[in-house]
Structure formats: C-alpha cells, structure tokens
Amino acid sequence: MQNRLSELTQRLRRISSEEVDVSGEYPSFLSDIIHEGQLSLGIDRISVWLFDDINHPVKLINVANTDWPAGQVPSHFQTEDEEDPLAFYPSLKYTDFPIYFSAISSGVSIAANDAEQDESTLEFNGIYLQPNGITTMLDTVIFKNGIPLGVVCCEGRGGVREWSETEVAYAEMIADCCSRRLLVKELWQLQQKLRLLAFQDALTGLKNRRYLMDFTRREISRHLRNGSTLSAVMVDLDHFKRINDKYGHDVGDVVLRQFSECCLQILRTEDCLCRLGGEEFLAVLPATKLDDAATVAERLRAAVEALVIKHGALRLQITASFGVCEVELQQPFSQSLKLADNAVYQAKRAGRNCVVVV
Structure with missing residues (x-):
C-alpha cells in the first residue's frame, strides 16, 4: 500500500x-x-x-x-x-x-x-x-x-x-x-x-500618458502599413483653476470624473481617451480623417457644454477648448502632440469653448 x-x-x-x-x-x-x-x-x-x-x-x-x-x-x-x-x-x-x-x-x-x-x-x-x-x-x-x-x-x-x-x-x-x-x-x-x-489614471479611470505612448506607437505602425489616417483631439477644460479655487479640489475631482464619463459616451470603443495631466486630455482616433475628427471634436464640445456637473446640491456647467490635428505618421508622436497643443492654445485665444483644426 x-x-x-x-x-x-x-x-x-x-x-x-x-x-x-x-x-x-x-x-x-x-x-x-x-x-x-x-x-x-x-x-x-x-x-x-x-x-x-x-x-x-x-x-x-x-x-x-x-x-x-x-x-x-x-x-x-x-x-x-x-x-x-x-x-x-x-x-x-x-x-x-x-x-x-x-x-x-x-x-x-x-x-x-x-x-x-x-x-x-x-x-x-x-x-x-x-x-x-x-x-x-x-x-x-x-x-x-x-x-x-x-x-x-x-x-x-x-x-x-x-x-x-x-x-x-x-x-x-x-x-x-x-x-x-x-x-x-x-x-x-x-x-x-x-x-x-500602471497604465490608468487613478482619478478618472482613463488611460494615462504612459499608455498613450505605447498605444500610439502601435497605431502609427498599423496605420503606416494600411495607409489610413490617424487623428488626435486635445482637450483642455476652461477656467478649471477657478473651480478648484472656489469650490475646492474635491469638487474639481468630481468635475474631472464626470467630464471623462461624458467624453467616453461620445467616443467609439476603438478610440483612446487619455488624461495627460491636470485638466488636459487627448483622444486618439484610429482610421479617422481630419474633417471627421473635427466633427467628433465638435460633438464633444457640445456635449461638455450641455453637461451639468452634479455634486450634492451643487450644480456646475463647464466648457472646454479643443485642438484637432492629423497625426504625422512619419514623425515622432511628440510632434503631433505639439500641433494639437498649439491648436488648443489658439482655441483659448479665440475665446474658449471652441474647436480649432490645424
């Protein structure tokens, strides 16, 4: 036995x-x-x-x-x-x-x-x-x-x-x-x-900058192979510092989370929305031409403008400025980030709550 x-x-x-x-x-x-x-x-x-x-x-x-x-x-x-x-x-x-x-x-x-x-x-x-x-x-x-x-x-x-x-x-x-x-x-x-x-923003649940760089590297390679267009939309919340100063950072966090949820409802599953830091975000849109990306950005702008942020008895409305560019597939992605960032800067100078395409 x-x-x-x-x-x-x-x-x-x-x-x-x-x-x-x-x-x-x-x-x-x-x-x-x-x-x-x-x-x-x-x-x-x-x-x-x-x-x-x-x-x-x-x-x-x-x-x-x-x-x-x-x-x-x-x-x-x-x-x-x-x-x-x-x-x-x-x-x-x-x-x-x-x-x-x-x-x-x-x-x-x-x-x-x-x-x-x-x-x-x-x-x-x-x-x-x-x-x-x-x-x-x-x-x-x-x-x-x-x-x-x-x-x-x-x-x-x-x-x-x-x-x-x-x-x-x-x-x-x-x-x-x-x-x-x-x-x-x-x-x-x-x-x-x-x-x-490691690849997620703890506050909003969105992907973070580290994930963005990995995602865009793969997408740029894929778009080069199939000859399609990759576009990006940068978003910056308007007067966000005023919200933090007036209501506190807890309310500011609520704003960032509800804003993120609002944007995700507009974007496709294959799109990648990342939080770059603070009140700055970037959406990468695979197989999307520049004109179509501008249309998406306008839909996002209108949805954010109509959004009512709810926190207890508090009700807030916000706006955001948008910069749209086509990703330069033959250049480092940092170049496209600069293009989108410059477009957001132009949107801010134009009065905020608008879309600028470069």
Missing part, C-alpha cells in the same frame, strides 16, 4: 506542477487535479468549494466539480455578473449548515464513513445526500496563510466506506495542490491589477 501511495503521490505532484492557464475560470485550471484524485481514490465525485469571504464566511461556493463537462461550469449555472464573477456557481449557506461550516472552519479533515450518520455531515440528509446518492464523504481543507479558504469534497455512492489514514493524507495533498493553483491564480489577478494601474 505504501508503494502504491508513493506512486499516486508522485503522479499528483507532477500534474499539479504543470504550467496551466489561470486566466480562465476555476474549473479549467483545477480540473486535472481533481480528476486525478477521483481516479486515484476510486470515488464517484470530487468538488472544490471556496469561502466567499475567508475572514467572515457566509457561504461556500462550488468552483470546480468532476461532474462538470471538460472542466467547465454547466450552462444552466452561468449568468453575467461583472461585480460578482462567482455569482453563477452553486453555493451552500452557512446558516443552512452551521455544524458542517464549523467543522470545516476548524481546519480538520472530515472523514465521514457514513455521511448520513456522521455528526459533521448529517445536516445534508434529505437535502444533498439522498438526492445525489451520496453515502460517504471525505472533506479536506484548503488553506491560505494558515486560514481555511475552502474545502475539497470527495464523495462516494453505494454504501459506507472506511476512509484509511493514507486516503485522508492523499486527499489532504489534493487540497494542498488546489491551494497552490489558487495562489497562482491570485498572483495572476494581482499582476493584472498592477498592470492596469
């Missing part, structure tokens, strides 16, 4: 060490581990459940299951919820199974030879066990920084099963392998957030 356990352990370790794509949903990168465990333990099903909140759990969420086809969430569970991407997964509420939750939260493995009689799993009688034909369960805890993060649930049908110490140890290794994969997922998510923050 010892040799058999060593062989199974080595197989599991090799599988869990393989590089996987963690950018997708949980079933896709946990599937190989739990299917290997199902085969090795000779059981009917293995599922992975995670707490919704590691510090104050309200429910356990089933994020992977060997019953699901090809490691995918069944379509009848799926829904679109950007705020809670786990909303469509099956879940168990703490209030419905307090004894089981308490047992899992203690961090100790549950070897319920007879699931209908075991104190830790008897709450599932009539609700989960019988409808699914489950007669025996072996649940081992997934840890994160020493705190229970979730559970790997091994289930069998067809009668009582005496779980051996070696089987419990193997199931605990499955939980540890899942823990490492989940850590990789968390690190990947953190990298994506850091990458986003």
Whole structure:
C-alpha cells in the first residue's frame, strides 16, 4: 500500500506542477487535479468549494466539480455578473449548515464513513445526500496563510466506506495542490491589477500618458502599413483653476470624473481617451480623417457644454477648448502632440469653448 501511495503521490505532484492557464475560470485550471484524485481514490465525485469571504464566511461556493463537462461550469449555472464573477456557481449557506461550516472552519479533515450518520455531515440528509446518492464523504481543507479558504469534497455512492489514514493524507495533498493553483491564480489577478494601474489614471479611470505612448506607437505602425489616417483631439477644460479655487479640489475631482464619463459616451470603443495631466486630455482616433475628427471634436464640445456637473446640491456647467490635428505618421508622436497643443492654445485665444483644426 505504501508503494502504491508513493506512486499516486508522485503522479499528483507532477500534474499539479504543470504550467496551466489561470486566466480562465476555476474549473479549467483545477480540473486535472481533481480528476486525478477521483481516479486515484476510486470515488464517484470530487468538488472544490471556496469561502466567499475567508475572514467572515457566509457561504461556500462550488468552483470546480468532476461532474462538470471538460472542466467547465454547466450552462444552466452561468449568468453575467461583472461585480460578482462567482455569482453563477452553486453555493451552500452557512446558516443552512452551521455544524458542517464549523467543522470545516476548524481546519480538520472530515472523514465521514457514513455521511448520513456522521455528526459533521448529517445536516445534508434529505437535502444533498439522498438526492445525489451520496453515502460517504471525505472533506479536506484548503488553506491560505494558515486560514481555511475552502474545502475539497470527495464523495462516494453505494454504501459506507472506511476512509484509511493514507486516503485522508492523499486527499489532504489534493487540497494542498488546489491551494497552490489558487495562489497562482491570485498572483495572476494581482499582476493584472498592477498592470492596469500602471497604465490608468487613478482619478478618472482613463488611460494615462504612459499608455498613450505605447498605444500610439502601435497605431502609427498599423496605420503606416494600411495607409489610413490617424487623428488626435486635445482637450483642455476652461477656467478649471477657478473651480478648484472656489469650490475646492474635491469638487474639481468630481468635475474631472464626470467630464471623462461624458467624453467616453461620445467616443467609439476603438478610440483612446487619455488624461495627460491636470485638466488636459487627448483622444486618439484610429482610421479617422481630419474633417471627421473635427466633427467628433465638435460633438464633444457640445456635449461638455450641455453637461451639468452634479455634486450634492451643487450644480456646475463647464466648457472646454479643443485642438484637432492629423497625426504625422512619419514623425515622432511628440510632434503631433505639439500641433494639437498649439491648436488648443489658439482655441483659448479665440475665446474658449471652441474647436480649432490645424
């Protein structure tokens, strides 16, 4: 038995060490581990459940299951919820199974030879066990920084099963392998957030100057290849300093955010709106001729003029000056920035709240 356990352990370790794509949903990168465990333990099903909140759990969420086809969430569970991407997964509420939750939260493995009689799993009688034909369960805890993060649930049908110490140890290794994969997922998510923050203006949520330079480098190259025209619109809010001086920087921040949202509603998805700094912005318009860019700028000007900034009981209206230019594809982008900036300067001299094309 010892040799058999060593062989199974080595197989599991090799599988869990393989590089996987963690950018997708949980079933896709946990599937190989739990299917290997199902085969090795000779059981009917293995599922992975995670707490919704590691510090104050309200429910356990089933994020992977060997019953699901090809490691995918069944379509009848799926829904679109950007705020809670786990909303469509099956879940168990703490209030419905307090004894089981308490047992899992203690961090100790549950070897319920007879699931209908075991104190830790008897709450599932009539609700989960019988409808699914489950007669025996072996649940081992997934840890994160020493705190229970979730559970790997091994289930069998067809009668009582005496779980051996070696089987419990193997199931605990499955939980540890899942823990490492989940850590990789968390690190990947953190990298994506850091990458986003590196190219995002923290106040408005728009792209920043660093992103702009990378974006325009790619777009200039693409437009040179296909022979199309790239245009830019620079925007500068009129008398913004007066708003900060009169109402304070908190109100000024509200103005910048609502102005940004207003502009995004006018621009296309493929357009890139960046905050250069302060009250200065730049929109890069791919595959757009100069005349069309001027039309876009006029639409932006009218929308900003009609915008009512709301902050508590305060109501403000603002205007902006616009400079439009065609990007010189054969020149450094800094030259086009200077052209657009000069156009904005001309718009300011012409009385503000207007569009100047150069």
